[in-house]
Ligand SMILES: Nc1ncnc2c1ncn2[C@@H]1O[C@H](COP(=O)(O)OP(=O)(O)OP(=O)(O)O)[C@@H](O)[C@H]1O
Ligand SMILES: [Mg+2]
């Protein structure tokens with residue numbers, strides 16, 4: 001198999017390193033002046049040259065060229081040995097893939113032996129933030145008094161995870177995202193060297209997509225070239241279209257389903273794989289803009305593949321227009337955020353938290369109310385399909401059988417998952433169910449019970465076990481009675497979060513708000529409010545016991 005392009009084009013000398021002049025200059029000066037440190041920390045985004053520069057430094061300190069300014073020369077035995085990965089005094093430890101403590105202990109045992117070949121033993125510890133506390137402590141001991149022949153280069157994408165005690169012992173160098181123009185230039189250089197036919201626009205899009213990570217850009221070029229044909233803008237768009245939107249789709253799903261954890265995961269996954277947070281925020285804004293067009297009936301204006309357009313239509317139905325406006329505002333702020341240097345995902349996290357935490361409806365007196373409500377009404381008349389309004393729970397159940405799974409009647413969008421307290425947001429539905437809910441039949445509940453389980457599963461995986469182990473017994477006066485085999489189970493179910501999640505899920509699939517009471521078999525005393533002849537009464541007559549009433 002041929003070598004991956006990004007390996008083939010790994011810089012062998014200082015001059016080939018792109019976009020990190022500030023780091024390169026300092027290190028070259030240290031080499032020329034004979035002032036090389038014993039501990040370095042290279043921090044910066046993925047694929048921006050940290051490992052590359054660490055190897056250059058390892059090569060330079062051991063290079064045999066008599067003129068320091070020429071090091072590394074790439075001609076002497078040692079330089080060649082490093083280039084061919086057979087230099088014994090260059091030790092690379094991947095903190096992400098090995099058991100850190102063992103490695104560092106091993107390193108401490110061996111470090112006092114003098115170098116085998118060169119002048120310096122160089123230890124490159126990649127992804128050092130993955131170390132456990134013990135591993136860091138072990139490393140610290142070594143960093144406190146390194147032998148004169150040892151040099152440590154720690155590399156990390158997550159500098160905030162490095163303990164201050166370690167930071168303070170290292171010379172720190174921050175690697176930057178490589179500017180788009182320099183990425184394009186390098187891609188052109190590689191395309192020429194490999195005889196690829198590539199459109200300038202295509203390379204530009206690859207570079208923008210890579211968000212400052214040169215390796216990602218080169219890998220993408222590699223992947224596109226493997227199709228064998230000309231690398232066109234269209235090809236890049238096709239390949240990227242799905243790749244970029246998945247995060248946005250996942251994020252939208254998580255907001256719709258009130259699952260903040262899944263939303264955070266989507267954001268972090270994208271950023272960890274090299275997506276620039278602001279680029280991601282812009283993609284979210286673009287997507288929300290498209291949703292707005294859908295809701296206004298202008299979906300012709302949206303450029304998207306059929307698949308994505310279908311998802312947009314779904315999301316446009318799931319959110320109200322004021323929801324979309326509010327999300328637009330929050331994510332636009334993240335897209336405009338020019339700070340975020342030390343914590344790049346913060347803007348997105350804040351936006352997510354904001355849309356998740358605040359209640360969906362705006363207080364009537366607020367000036368913002370005007371535009372969203374106008375939008376909503378306009379959207380309702382103009383949009384095809386219209387956005388989902390939120391019918392009163394009673395109405396939806398009386399007029400229709402249990403709603404079809406593909407068009408669930410969603411409750412307030414940004415429900416807070418914890419149980420409403422006395423000071424709960426205004427739009428939280430009242431704890432006591434509207435009386436009309438009494439009409440819901442047990443059969444309807446049984447029919448959707450599995451679906452309810454599926455919905456709660458993502459928010460609280462253990463709850464599905466509880467729901468599977470109980471039996472909906474009866475619905476009476478807006479209360480659903482659930483029968484459990486033991487009071488241990490009843491107690492587990494009778495937690496505020498469990499009850500609330502189940503109620504929310506029921507609301508979601510059936511559009512009704514039911515109180516939930518948990519009962520168990522085994523006791524004797526019938527409480528006063530049990531209807532004679534009902535399921536609960538029957539259970540009680542057969543030795544059942546009501547352990548708790550919610
Ligand atoms: N600044 C750069 N100049 C030239 N090439 C680069 C640069 N950064 C990355 N590359 C290319 O990307 C490849 C990977 O870079 P490198 O392994 O140094 O990145 P890294 O910062 O260590 O990434 P990671 O954080 O994932 O370990 C190199 O082999 C090279 O082809
Ligand atoms: Mg690396």
Ligand SMILES: [Zn+2]
Nearest residue numbers: 063073076079
């Ligand atoms: Zn050399």
